[in-house]
Amino acid sequence: xxxxxxxxxxxxxxxxxxxxxxxxxxxxxxxxxxxxxxxxxxxxxxxxxxxxxxxxxxxxxxxxxxxxxxxxxxxxxxxxxxxxxxxxxxxxxxxxxxxxxxxxxxxxxxxxxxxxxxxxxxx
Numbered sequence: 326x327x328x329x330x331x332x333x334x335x336x337x338x339x340x341x342x343x344x345x346x347x348x349x350x351x352x353x354x355x356x357x358x359x360x361x362x363x364x365x366x367x368x369x370x371x372x373x374x375x376x377x378x379x380x381x382x383x384x385x386x387x388x389x390x391x392x393x394x395x396x397x398x399x400x401x402x403x404x405x406x407x408x409x410x411x412x413x414x415x416x417x418x419x420x421x422x423x424x425x426x427x428x429x430x431x432x433x434x435x436x437x438x439x440x441x442x443x444x445x446x447x448x
Contacts, residue, residue, distance in 0.1 A: 327351045327437045329359075329421045334442030337411055341446070345406040347421030347439060358428035359404040360384075360435055361395065363417035363444075370420070372430035376404060384428050389415075411446045419444050 333345040349356060360375035374385045374395040383395050394407040404421065419442050422435035 327353060327356060327423050329423060329437055329439035331419065331421045331439045331442040334419060334444045336445045336447065339411060339413055339446055339448050341411050342407070342409045343411065343444060345408070345419055345421075345442060345444070347404045347406075349402040349404075349423060353402045355425055356423045357426045358424045359397065360422045360424065360428065361404075361406045362420045362422060362432065362435075363415075364420070364441075365414075365417040368417075370432055371417075372432075373419070374406065375424075375428040375430070377428050382428070384430065386430065408444070411444075413446045413448045415444065416446050417444060418442065 328350045331347050358377045361373040362370045364370040372386045376383045376395045392410045397404045421439040423437040424435045427434040
């Protein structure tokens with residue numbers, strides 16, 4: 326099994342930055358890609374970004390492209406989400422997810438999920 330633990334969420338003013346971290350443990354050798362999703366109150370869970378563990382290839386959602394950057398440190402089994410120019414509409418619970426064979430944007434491609442970390446952007 327793979328366990329994922331997110332950290333780094335918090336309250337930030339619009340225009341500010343935050344960096345989220347997701348530490349993976351357990352059968353990490355089985356991870357093909359790690360991704361970030363987010364869910365705002367009353368909305369569906371939305372794809373943010375994903376990264377292939379082997380070569381660092383990334384896939385970023387249109388709503389955050391140019392502002393958010395995903396990266397990984399395989400030695401630490403950790404993936405990061407650098408969020409810049411934050412907007413109030415970025416407020417959500419951010420979830421880390423692991424996939425065994427895909428790095429697409431569909432939720433069903435990911436079979437392990439963390440508990441989530443709250444990000445709140447004030448205007």
